[in-house]
Amino acid sequence: MTAALPGAEVTGARGLSADGDGRFDSAIASLADGRELAIRVADDDETARELAAEALALRALTDGARAMLPFRVPAYIGETRIGEGRALVTELLPGFQIEAALVPAGRGAAPSMGAAIAAVHGLPTSVVRGAGLGTRTAEESRAELERLIDTAAATGRVPARLTVRWRDAVADDDLWRFESTVVLGGVQSTSFLFDDDPERGPEVVGLVGWHGLAVGDPAVDLSWLSAAPDASDDVHAAYARAVDRAPDPGLEVRARLLAELEFARWLVHGDSMHRPDIVDDAAALLDALAEGLRTDDLSIIDARAAGVDSAMDALDRVPRDAVAEVDTSMHTDAYNPEELWIEVPEEAESSPQDTESLEPVRTIDTGRTTDRDQDDSAHRTEMLNVETEDLSEARSIFAGTRGFEPREQTRPSASDAAAEYDESDSDEAQRAARAALQRWKSSSSE
Structure with a gap:
C-alpha cells in the first residue's frame, strides 16, 4: 500500500461486500488521515479484465475531465498482485445505493x-x-x-x-x-x-x-x-x-x-x-x-x-x-487483461488537463480510419509498454479479509x-x- 500511497499509515481493515456483488475478494483499508481505500482482487480472467479496464478508465479521467462532473469519481491509487490474483486499489467513496x-x-x-x-x-x-x-x-x-x-x-x-x-x-x-x-x-x-x-x-x-x-x-x-x-x-x-x-x-x-x-x-x-x-x-x-x-x-x-x-x-x-x-x-478495441494492467508514468499520471483543452462532442463518428485513430493506437501501445507498479505491501492489509459473503x-x-x-x-x-x-x-x- 505504501508503494501506491507513500507515507500512508494503515490503521485497520474490514470487508467490502458492495460494488462487486461477491464477484471479487474485497477489503477496505482505513488510513490514519481518515481516508479509506477499497481493495478488490480478481479471482478469474473475467474479473481480471474488469479490474484492468476499470484501472485504465480511472486513469483516463484527468483532473480536467473530473472537474466537469457534478459528482465524485473514485481516485485511482494503484495495482498489485495478491497471490495469483490482480488487485486494484482505489479511493472509497461515501454514499448509499438504491436498488x-x-x-x-x-x-x-x-x-x-x-x-x-x-x-x-x-x-x-x-x-x-x-x-x-x-x-x-x-x-x-x-x-x-x-x-x-x-x-x-x-x-x-x-x-x-x-x-x-x-x-x-x-x-x-x-x-x-x-x-x-x-x-x-x-x-x-x-x-x-x-x-x-x-x-x-x-x-x-x-x-x-x-x-x-x-x-x-x-x-x-x-x-x-x-x-x-x-x-x-x-x-x-x-x-x-x-x-x-x-x-x-x-x-x-x-x-x-x-x-x-x-x-x-x-x-x-x-x-x-x-x-x-x-x-x-x-x-x-x-x-x-x-x-x-x-x-x-x-x-x-x-x-x-x-x-x-x-x-x-x-x-x-x-x-x-x-x-x-x-x-x-x-x-473495435480488444484488450488482453495482462496488457491492460499498466502504470502511467509519474510525470504523466498527475498532469492536470484544463477543461478548455478538451474537445467537445459535436459530430457523429464516421467510423473511418483517420490520423487521430493512428495516433490513438500509438498512444495505447505506449501505455501498454509501461511496467506495473509494485504494491506488494497491500498483501498484509488484505490478509484475513478473503471470502466475505456477498451482500x-x-x-x-x-x-x-x-x-x-x-x-x-x-x-x-x-x-x-x-x-x-x-x-x-x-x-x-x-
Missing part, C-alpha cells in the same frame, strides 16, 4: 440520476480516445445488435414474436440516427452513490463502475430503467433537460431494446458454454417477456403486464458481459421472473443457473 425497483418517482433520486448520466455523456470524446478505449458509431452499434439477434435466434429458444420485434427495431433507420457519446457502458442503479439532502432528497454524490468507459450509444446507460418503472419517466426527463446535444427521439426505444437483449446475451452465453441450465434459465425469462407483451411494436412503450414486470425485474441479475466469448461484436440480494429471483420452482432435486440445474448469474453479474460495455 432499481426502489428508486422513487418525483424529486430527489430520479432527477439526480438523469442529470448524472447526462454529465457523463457530455464529456469530450477525447477523454476516451486519448486512453485508447473503445469507440462505436451508430452503425457499428446497430450491426452488433443485429448479429446478436441472429445468434440468439439460431439457438431456437427465442420466441418468434421477440425475434420479429427486435429485427423490426434494428431495421428502423430512424432509431439509429444518433450521436455517439462518452458512455459508462451499462449503468446500473447501484452505480450511483447518494447523500440524503434534507430539502431536495437523495442526490447523486458519486458514481462507480467505470470499467465500460467508451464512446457509443447513449441508450446503453439508460437500459437499466426497464427495471425501475416508477422512476423511469423522471430519469429520462431530467436527462433530456441536462443533456447538451441534439434531441434523440429514438433514445427510449433503443434503451428498451438493449434491456430486452440482455436476456438474449445470457442465452447466447449459455449456448456457447454448452450450459443447458443457463440456456433454460434465459429461455424461461424470454418466454415470460414475450407472454407479457401487449404489442409487438417496440416503439410503443406501454404499461407493463405481469409477465413483462417479472422478466424486467430480473434484468439486473443478467450479466452484461455474458457473451464476451461469442463473436457478435465489432471488437444479501433484494432483487427477485429468476423463479419470480419465469416460473415457480420447488425444492426438489430435479431443480438443481436451475439453482446452478442462478448461482452462475450471481457470479457473472456486472456492469460492462455495450
Whole structure:
C-alpha cells in the first residue's frame, strides 16, 4: 500500500461486500488521515479484465475531465498482485445505493440520476480516445445488435414474436440516427452513490463502475430503467433537460431494446458454454417477456403486464458481459487483461488537463480510419509498454479479509421472473443457473 500511497499509515481493515456483488475478494483499508481505500482482487480472467479496464478508465479521467462532473469519481491509487490474483486499489467513496425497483418517482433520486448520466455523456470524446478505449458509431452499434439477434435466434429458444420485434427495431433507420457519446457502458442503479439532502432528497454524490468507459450509444446507460418503472419517466426527463446535444427521439426505444437483449446475451452465453441450465434459465425469462407483451411494436412503450414486470425485474441479475466469448461484436478495441494492467508514468499520471483543452462532442463518428485513430493506437501501445507498479505491501492489509459473503440480494429471483420452482432435486440445474448469474453479474460495455 505504501508503494501506491507513500507515507500512508494503515490503521485497520474490514470487508467490502458492495460494488462487486461477491464477484471479487474485497477489503477496505482505513488510513490514519481518515481516508479509506477499497481493495478488490480478481479471482478469474473475467474479473481480471474488469479490474484492468476499470484501472485504465480511472486513469483516463484527468483532473480536467473530473472537474466537469457534478459528482465524485473514485481516485485511482494503484495495482498489485495478491497471490495469483490482480488487485486494484482505489479511493472509497461515501454514499448509499438504491436498488432499481426502489428508486422513487418525483424529486430527489430520479432527477439526480438523469442529470448524472447526462454529465457523463457530455464529456469530450477525447477523454476516451486519448486512453485508447473503445469507440462505436451508430452503425457499428446497430450491426452488433443485429448479429446478436441472429445468434440468439439460431439457438431456437427465442420466441418468434421477440425475434420479429427486435429485427423490426434494428431495421428502423430512424432509431439509429444518433450521436455517439462518452458512455459508462451499462449503468446500473447501484452505480450511483447518494447523500440524503434534507430539502431536495437523495442526490447523486458519486458514481462507480467505470470499467465500460467508451464512446457509443447513449441508450446503453439508460437500459437499466426497464427495471425501475416508477422512476423511469423522471430519469429520462431530467436527462433530456441536462443533456447538451441534439434531441434523440429514438433514445427510449433503443434503451428498451438493449434491456430486452440482455436476456438474449445470457442465452447466447449459455449456448456457447454448452450450459443447458443457463440456456433454460434465459429461455424461461424470454418466454415470460414475450407472454407479457401487449404489442409487438417496440416503439410503443406501454404499461407493463405481469409477465413483462417479472422478466424486467430480473434484468439486473443478467450479466452484461455474458457473451464476451461469442463473436457478435465489432471488437473495435480488444484488450488482453495482462496488457491492460499498466502504470502511467509519474510525470504523466498527475498532469492536470484544463477543461478548455478538451474537445467537445459535436459530430457523429464516421467510423473511418483517420490520423487521430493512428495516433490513438500509438498512444495505447505506449501505455501498454509501461511496467506495473509494485504494491506488494497491500498483501498484509488484505490478509484475513478473503471470502466475505456477498451482500444479501433484494432483487427477485429468476423463479419470480419465469416460473415457480420447488425444492426438489430435479431443480438443481436451475439453482446452478442462478448461482452462475450471481457470479457473472456486472456492469460492462455495450
